[in-house]
Amino acid sequence: MPLPPRAPPEILLTVVDHLDQPDVIRLAHVSRSWRAAAMAHKTFYAFIRASHLTSPTSIDVFCSNLEYVLGRRVRVALEVRYDPGAGSDDRDGSGLRLLAVIRLVFARIVRLDLDFTIGDNALNALGDALQEPAPLIESLDLTVRLAGPTRMMPLSGSCLGGTASNLRSVRITGRYTLDPSFAPVFPSVRTLWIEGQWGNSMSCISGSFPGLTELNIKHLEIQRADRDDIPPVDTLFPHLRTLHMKPGYNNAPLPWRDMHTATMRIPSISATIGNSWVFESYVPSLVQAIPAPVRLKVVSVRYNNLNADISIEVNGGEISRSFTFTALNTSLRAFESNRNPYHLSFAVRGIASRITHLYFSGRLVQYVAPAVAVHLHALQRLEINLTGIYGPVCDELLFDFDLATQQKVDKPRFDEYAEKLQRAQGQNADIPNAAAVTAVPLTLVVTSSRLRVWFPAHKVLQLALELRLDVRLGHAPVSIVLDELVLAEQEDIELLRTVFLAVDNVESV
Structure with missing residues (x-):
């Protein structure tokens, strides 16, 4: 029409x-x-991107485009990357000209993304440009790299004219200091990313963004000697629902000493951790706020021969915590064989009595196993996903055969494993902390997101031994569910029923 x-x-x-x-x-x-x-x-706005403003010619073209749009009186979204080159102090005035043109369109900007590498010559000009009123701006992304290693860029009280009623999202990276007496207040901002070095306390930062619902902290360094006087996060940001943290690689401390008290009322917290010191200092405290019943999920989100990123998610209904361990010098094999500094039992021992459900990747069975029998006392459902268990570094994996090929049960090996399980049932009194295992029935679920996975009975028992289910068998019944994507012969089902309380299997169509 x-x-x-x-x-x-x-x-x-x-x-x-x-x-x-x-x-x-x-x-x-x-x-x-x-x-x-x-x-x-x-x-309706014009989107202008300038990713490589390094020469006078490229700056001339950008300024011409911006002046044309300014003459049309339309809204503008700007994405500007300016780097005059190593050792340059903007002596030719290109940076000053660029900032002068950008300053003219502040009243029409709806989205501003500035990435500037500047020296002292252009620092004041950038500060003046950021003081222009921006009544239409909705998103601000500011990255400033200063020539002097000890310099910090001041953000004055008249930043963006002192107020921006439409501003919803702010990302600031670099070295800054806020004027504590004249800090601008942006009550409409809901999402804030801060990264780098700040010459103020968190209280000064929170005073500028009182309506935050999401806060992202990355490599943050607050210049403050005493962290005991910093109020809890929910006091600083009373509306906060989500907190993302990534501590610095140089072990730079987070602004709070007692992370449990500081974050206990925040519904969702996630952290990326790159060293064992931060792991041991913060993870046990962060998970303390999660109420029972607790669901624990452990998966490998990225792996190769050199690195492994392990994700741990702890969920207690409306309260959740998630951690990604970036093991820079830890291979996947180290995680598989538990030769790593991030012990799962250490992370969850404070909430072990609340964990009722555990899900993990079969590739990490030897990483998860030490925490299963001894520490997770209330565990009711243990789910293992076999997807990806066969891969290029399979020589040290627990299951080193092609799961897509039908495997016949190895009866002698099954009998050997069954004997070990049954013999261990009478020796649980000699196992450290075995008495702490309560008589909670446990269901072992073996699953896969692949279409066809053949999983013979002797491998099920081998998996049970790796998970120390012999401890559970001596105190409470254990049943097994083989997911419909994990195929098993009737012979396997009958053999498994001689060891476990019940074996359920739904055959694939």
């Missing part, structure tokens, strides 16, 4: 409200009335 060239403004605005940005831009070419309606809409 063709659009009418003329229509009441109310109808035009209603139509534009239901369109995405590309369609709004196309609508501006229909007629003058439609152009007026489209250009007045908040989704």
Whole structure:
């Protein structure tokens, strides 16, 4: 249906409200009335990206484009990367000219992404540009690299004119200091990313963003000698729902000493950890706030021969904590054989009595196993996903055969494993902390997201031994569920029933 060239403004605005940005831009070419309606809409703006402003020529082109857009009086989204080169102090004035043109369009900016490498010559000009009022701005991403290693860029109280009612998201990276007496207040900001070195306390930062619901802290260094006086996070940011943290690689401390007290009322917390010191200092405290019943998930999110990233998710209903361990010098084999500094039992021992469900990747069985029998006393459901268990570094894996090929049960080996399990049932009194295992029935679930996985009975018992289920068998019944994607012959089912309380299997279609 063709659009009418003329229509009441109310109808035009209603139509534009239901369109995405590309369609709004196309609508501006229909007629003058439609152009007026489209250009007045908040989704109509010019997106200008300048990723490599390193030469006077590229700066000339960018400034010309920006001046043209300014003359058309449309909204602007800017993404600018400026680096005059190593050792340069912007002596030719290119940075000053660039900032002068950007300053002219602040009143029309809806999204601003600035990445500047500047010296003392342009630092004041950048500060002046950031003081321009920006009534339309919705997102600010500011990265400033200063020439002097000890210099810090001041953010004055008149930043963005002192207020920006539409500002929702702010990302600031670099070395900054806020004026504690005249810090701007942005009550509409909901998401804040801060990274780098700040010459102020967290209280000063929180005073500028009182309405935050999501806070991201990365490699943050607060210049403050005493961390005991810093209020808890929920006191600083009373509306906060999500907190993401990534401590620095140089063991730079987070702003709070007691992480449990500081974060206990925040529903969702995630952290990326790159060394054992931070792991031991913060993970046990962060998980203390999670109420029972607790679900624990351990998976490998990235792995190769050199590195392994292990993700641990702890969920207690409305409260959740997740951690990604970036093991820079720890191979996947070290995680598989538990030769690593991130012991799962250490992380969860404070909440072991609350964990009822555990899910983990079969590739990490030797990493998870030490925490299963001895520490997770209330465990009711233990789920193992075999996907990816066969891979290029399979020589040290627990299961080193092709799971896509049907495997016949090895009866002599099954009898050997069954004897070990049954013999261990009478020796649990000699196992450290075995008495702490309560009589909670346990269901072992073997699953896979692959279409066909053949899992013979002797491998099930081998897995049970690796997980120290012999401790559980002596105190409480253990049943097994072989997921419909894990195929087993009837002979395997009958053999497993001689060891476990129940064996359920749903055959694949």
